[in-house]
Amino acid sequence: MTDAFIKLVELSQAGFYCSQILLIIGLEAQGKENPDIVRAMSGLNGGIGFCGKTCGVLTGGACLIGLYAGKGVAEEMEDSRLNDMIREFAGWFEEKVYSQYGGIDCHTILENDPMNRMTRCPQLVLDALAKVEEILAANGYSLSGRLEY
Template sequence: MNDAFMKLIELSQAGFFCSQIMLIIGLEAQGKENPDLVRAMAGLNGGVGFCGKTCGALTGGACLLGLHTGKGTVEEMEDSRSNDMIRELVEWFEQEAGSVYSGITCDEILEKNPANRTARCPHLVINTLGKVQEILAANGYAFSGQLG
């Protein structure tokens, strides 16, 4: 098992979910911690407040792209390619999850069975992290710390 997968399992066992795990790993790759941001990401858990909607791997991945490309202060400018990068991630995720499962919501991916979480979610999170890293690299951003 690779380091990213072991970190994912560790974070999952500590009570974090997909969207939070995406940001924790992304922040750690930058040498940062931000408990407030991780706490805010909890709103995306389980398909937005455990409503079974859009998968947290996807929403977390979009947020991770935003962490690198978005506007965070008055002085900063958002990267003009930010939405294109997020769109690329969404299209990839729709293909990836949609071809294996019947859609991109937590309910569809898990077939409304939380027991499926352990078999399905880690794969989606690791693959989505890899895709985020690929998109960032293609646009000149360093994702410190390698996945895999």
């Protein structure tokens, strides 16, 4: 088992879901805690408030990229590559998930069976985390902060 998988299991057992788990991992990699962000991410869980809409792994992954490259205060500039990074992630996610499940919404991914959450979601979260790390690294970031060239 990888460290990421162990962390995912711990967070899941603590009652967190896909989008929250992705952000918690990103925040912890930066040595931060932010319960307000984690709380806000709960709106994306289960396909936007467990409505079964767009998968929280997709929206959470986009938010994780934004955590690193987005604008957080008035004096800060958003990384000009932010939307390209998110588009790359979304394209990867759509290709991967459509080919496996036929859609990117939670109802389709889970085939309307909440029990599939236990087998499908953890791997999607781990795969998304790896892809986000890859995209960030290609753009000069690491989960623990800005990479030096």
